[in-house]
Amino acid sequence: xxxxxxxxxxxxxxxxxxxxxxxxxxxxxxxxxxxxxxxxxxxxxxxxxxxxxxxxxxxxxxxxxxxxxxxxxxxxxxxxxxxxxxxxxxxxxxxxxxxxxxxxxxxxxxxxxxxxxxxxxxxxxxxxxxxxxxxxxxxxxxxxxxxxxxxxxxxxxxxxxxxxxxxxxxxxxxxxxxxxxxxxxxxxxxxxxxxxxxxxxxxx
Amino acid sequence: xxxxxxxxxxxxxxxxxxxxxxxxxxxxxxxxxxxxxxxxxxxxxxxxxxxxxxxxxxxxxxxxxxxxxxxxxxxxxxxxxxxxxxxxxxxxxxxxxxxxxxxxxxxxxxxxxxxxxxxxxxxxxxxxxxxxxxxxxxxxxxxxxxxxxxxxxxxxxxxxxxxxxxxxxxxxxxxxxxxxxxxxxxxxxxxxxxxxxxxxxxxx
Numbered sequence: 393x394x395x396x397x398x399x400x401x402x403x404x405x406x407x408x409x410x411x412x413x414x415x416x417x418x419x420x421x422x423x424x425x426x427x428x429x430x431x432x433x434x435x436x437x438x439x440x441x442x443x444x445x446x447x448x449x450x451x452x453x454x455x456x457x458x459x460x461x462x463x464x465x466x467x468x469x470x471x472x473x474x475x476x477x478x479x480x481x482x483x484x485x486x487x488x489x490x491x492x493x494x495x496x497x498x499x500x501x502x503x504x505x506x507x508x509x510x511x512x513x514x515x516x517x518x519x520x521x522x523x524x525x526x527x528x529x530x531x532x533x534x535x536x537x538x539x540x541x542x543x544x545x546x547x548x549x550x551x552x553x554x555x556x557x558x559x560x561x562x563x564x565x566x567x568x569x570x571x572x573x574x575x576x577x578x579x580x581x582x583x584x585x586x587x588x589x590x591x592x593x594x595x596x
Numbered sequence: 597x598x599x600x601x602x603x604x605x606x607x608x609x610x611x612x613x614x615x616x617x618x619x620x621x622x623x624x625x626x627x628x629x630x631x632x633x634x635x636x637x638x639x640x641x642x643x644x645x646x647x648x649x650x651x652x653x654x655x656x657x658x659x660x661x662x663x664x665x666x667x668x669x670x671x672x673x674x675x676x677x678x679x680x681x682x683x684x685x686x687x688x689x690x691x692x693x694x695x696x697x698x699x700x701x702x703x704x705x706x707x708x709x710x711x712x713x714x715x716x717x718x719x720x721x722x723x724x725x726x727x728x729x730x731x732x733x734x735x736x737x738x739x740x741x742x743x744x745x746x747x748x749x750x751x752x753x754x755x756x757x758x759x760x761x762x763x764x765x766x767x768x769x770x771x772x773x774x775x776x777x778x779x780x781x782x783x784x785x786x787x788x789x790x791x792x793x794x795x796x797x798x799x800x
């Protein structure tokens with residue numbers, strides 16, 4: 393797959409060796425996440441809102457109540473910065489200065505568009521499938537009123553950049569012999585045993 | 597501890613029953629996190645940047661290279677929205693519409709201030725201690741050049757709101773008898789076994 397043709401204004405300048413515009417890298421980071429932080433400007437002030445999302449080909453989609461202020465605002469053509477970050481580890485160096493984190497992140501800039509009514513059912517099923525595969529076929533699908541109450545926004549993957557740090561600490565050569573434990577404490581999002589809703593039991 | 601006196605403009609309107617302004621709740625959510633998404637407006641466009649942070653009493657501090665564009669920009673008095681989000685579970689309902697997530701989040705609005713040179717050493721030790729307790733005493737501390745190269749910003753906890761969802765799905769009464777598994781799949785950030793940097797071994 394070809395790289396994203398991200399424009400200069402959104403290419404990464406800080407530690408550019410960690411930047412990537414590769415589609416597979418970007419897709420993998422987006423597909424591993426559930427919540428993006430979506431930044432926008434409301435009444436001149438910045439807001440960063442955590443939102444459940446899913447990738448749909450060459451776009452990401454997110455949703456909310458049609459009545460929510462931010463969904464109305466964003467649906468009217470407000471530019472956003474959509475950021476997904478995975479924490480992969482604490483990097484402990486021999487010097488305080490070189491402590492760091494391992495992470496994978498993707499940043500998408502653009503203006504989201506409303507998903508049309510005719511496309512909503514398919515988009516909604518993507519959210520449900522993201523919660524658990526096969527789930528759209530098991531659950532009671534959204535009815536007309538629920539579908540109408542939900543606004544879905546689509547942000548195309550055009551202005552996109554990934555940034556990734558991996559590996560151990562990068563200490564200065566003169567610090568390498570210090571008697572200090574150095575390395576990485578891995579971090580990962582993990583899933584526990586599913587907890588069944590007790591109401592299911594009483595309902596038979 | 598008293599509640600935060602968050603002003604009306606930053607009080608939560610969407611599902612207000614999940615909002616909290618309680619200091620202990622806010623502190624606990626902040627203290628459980630490592631990375632905040634910090635939103636600001638640069639050249640009229642929103643940006644959400646993932647940044648390592650630590651709580652210092654009634655403020656949060658975050659840092660970066662003094663030469664990084666965003667640190668210079670933020671150090672000059674740009675308003676930010678500082679958001680920390682923990683994902684606690686996927687909530688699987690009997691209906692697609694009532695699928696949800698359990699989460700804990702905190703949002704802080706304000707204008708960060710530069711931490712003065714004289715205060716930097718103490719602030720830097722808080723970051724190192726956050727990576728691992730006792731670490732500031734073990735590692736080679738930042739020298740004058742490293743300290744100068746680091747800009748630290750402090751955002752006071754004044755305009756603060758927490759939002760928390762816990763518990764199982766909230767299905768409609770008429771869906772309770774549907775033969776659909778419903779419940780919560782817990783999620784948590786977990787730490788793996790520390791991986792020692794191999795350079796330590798070769799250095800003896």
